[in-house]
Amino acid sequence: MSVAEGYSKTSRVLRLIRPGALIGLLLTASAAASAEPGIQTPSIFDPRSTPASGIVDYSNLVLGICFAIFVIVMALIAITVVRFRRRPGDDDREPPQIYGSNQLELAWTVVPIIIVFVLSLVTVRTIFSLQIDEKPPGWMPVTAVGHQWWWEFQYPERGFTTANELHVPVGRATFLTLQSADVIHSFWVPQLAGKTDVIPNRENHMWIEPQVPGLYVGQCAEFCGTQHANMLLRIYVHTPEDFERWARAEAREAAAVPAAAAGRDVFLTTACINCHTVRGTVANGRFGPDLTHLMSRQTLGAGVAPNDSDHLKQWLIDPDHLKPGALMPAMGLDTQAIDQLVAYLETLE
């Protein structure tokens, strides 16, 4: 919070120039028509969280300067080209030859240097205010682990793990520790923060401090193999009460519903448990997403399909059909076993 306030104080000057806001407005207005309710176009100029809004303030200044240079130089080129065009009836005499001008050339060396100097100072200040490499006290820690091609989210304070859909409270900063299980990924939810790479054998950090509850979408931004395109991300920002309710529900072990016992047997006696965890059972695999509260998630396969019975069934029959190249194998179960398995998974609320 303190960072947010500190930043907004310094950025008032920057807000005077905000061409980005205008561009953002135009873009989001045109895009909003096609968007499904609940999902906003993840425009970088429509920030809902502190690092993203700080970046927008800074970007507006950079955009403003670049736009001014663009207009001036473009006009200069255009005027020169039009004014000094060869006209019909010109004689063939060569125009006066001008070999250069020390004053002019000095001017167009020094002025850009001054602009770069100003930009550098603002850049230094922005980097120092937005890049935070160690968790400040009081922030909520979350560890995000990138996998081919899904996200694992661990809540060390709460002791549970979930996948692909990150839930955070509004009004409290979340500090993310980024790790990779395989190749390089990049964590990007444009409305909340810039991206940070997720690199194996190395820990990176980023943070978000959302100001508005809602659903924010993003996705992996570093090419990570076949299904890079479908390594989608959702961040749900809740009111503190809602977040508390969600977190308490997630912390529970999976309930054993007697009606789904057949499906549970299928799950626990096939290879499912090698890769998936369901807390409260013997399934403790770590290779695939934690399924303890699978039904609390809105999507399957890192956002590739909605999480409903039909898609769940399709996914179990052949993950490749929904997500070509997905690393989960088709288990080759018969129809009855699939139906039982779907019934069981649907009890994991």
Added chain:
Amino acid sequence: MTTLDPPVAESARAPSGSASASASGGWTAVLHDWVTTVDHKKLGVMYVVSGILFLVIGGLMATAMRLQLFYAENDLIGPETFNRLFTVHGTTMVFFVGMPIVVGFGNYLTPLMIGARDMAFPRLNAWGFWMFLFGALLFFFSYIGSQGLYGAGSAPDVGWFAYVPLAGKAFSRGNATDYWILGILVSGFGSMAGAINMAATALTMRCKGMTLAKMPLLVWMMLVVSLMILIVLPPLTAAQVMLLFDRFLGAHFFDTQAGGDAVLWQHFFWFFGHPEVYVLMIPGFAFVSEIIPVFSRKVIFGYPVMVAATCAIGVLSLGVWAHHMFTVGMSKPLNIWFAVATMLVGVPTGIKIFNWVGTMFGGKIHFKSPMIFCIAFLFQFLLAGLTGIMLAAAPFDWQLTDSYFVVAHFHYVLIGGLVFAIFGAIYYWFPKVTGKMVNETLARWHFWLFVIGFQITFNTMHIPGLLGMPRRVYTYPADRGWEIWNQITTAGIVFQMAGILFFVAAIVLALWKGKEAGPDPWNAWTLEWSTSSPPPAYNFAGLPEVKSRRPLWDLKHPEDPDWQYE
């Protein structure tokens, strides 16, 4: 003062080089002549022609990708194929299109512009070309041979940057990635040979009177580019050899599962990769610096500053590579260093733009085909440079990097800048190379269709990036609001393709029945225009002697020669 054979007399005396070769026998004789040649002009032509062929291949691949992205959640092209397409497209365009075309022009023009009969090492020159071509074919052979002769082939799918560990043995099985490594490695040896040759030629083969300070700007820029290649290409080659060690000999340089470092590869790659952009762009500047003065009828404005700015870009470009890595988790001071250093590159680049405008200012601008491409270059390169400043601004880059904004930015640089400059250069020097004039009407159709298509495609492409669309995705969800922008982007391809058809038509028609160009159709000032078109195998009957940067100006204006003012 300046001793030159009068151009007309020269052209009457010297038979054209290629005509004499083809007259002596059938097509086998012609083929033998081209394959065994050590003539810098023939090698230059072969570089450019093969570059253009690969350009067409790379362009068709881009078209396929754009068709896939026309609809959200489209299933025209699957993920594996798409990933191979953008890997091969990127690798081809940088290594097998950009490099050979700029090297080819440098090869053809450098000896002619400095009044020499050939490059310093003609046989090394031929070796460099064949290494390039062999490397390119080796790379494309992956489509057939990458799973071994008994398995199905498949091109590499790890991106043109081949980030580890994705390109390591654990995640990239088969041999596709090895073809990527070896193809570039082999053609890289060719580039290094070419660079040594070019530098040696510019430094030692200049004609009498041509001091470094009187060397044409194109040759200066080629010299700087050659030195840059010699500095930045060996580290890439070394890194590729290390990756081969990882893949075949069980080394662990980049194997993160055994404690290797994924970020180290990125440092190696971009230490090459960023200067590579300038290696490609500076020759573009070189073409523009030769064309704009001739069609403005004025001497280049601020020659010494242009040379200094080129050297400054060359030096600064060696210290900016990690601006491709603002999101890998570098410390604050490193982020700041690479942001500021990158912005500084804007200063010498800006100087060049202003000096070109200064050259046009007060001139009499002839809007011939080479010149209109250069004017479009100025506008487009200006915008490319400014989006480059935005990407250099590290916090802004945290949002922009790896989004479609970056794709738009570097296509503005490499197409809006480099390819437009190359088209300008082709129209400018085509009469010299072939002795034929290109039809201006066809060239204008090419220009307008291409510029319109380019703007529709790549101007629009900035927008999905700002709306959060990452690059290298084979598909995207329908609910993101990106579809319309992708459709406009794809639509621009139609115009670009139509433009290219006019280009091909213009070239074919000119070869078939173009008007005779004569030695100096543009009334230009550098030495290549003093010999016949096409130049004889030995370039100059008598080696020229110069007193200024524009020897033909001195010849045409004995009352007011240049050397008085330099």
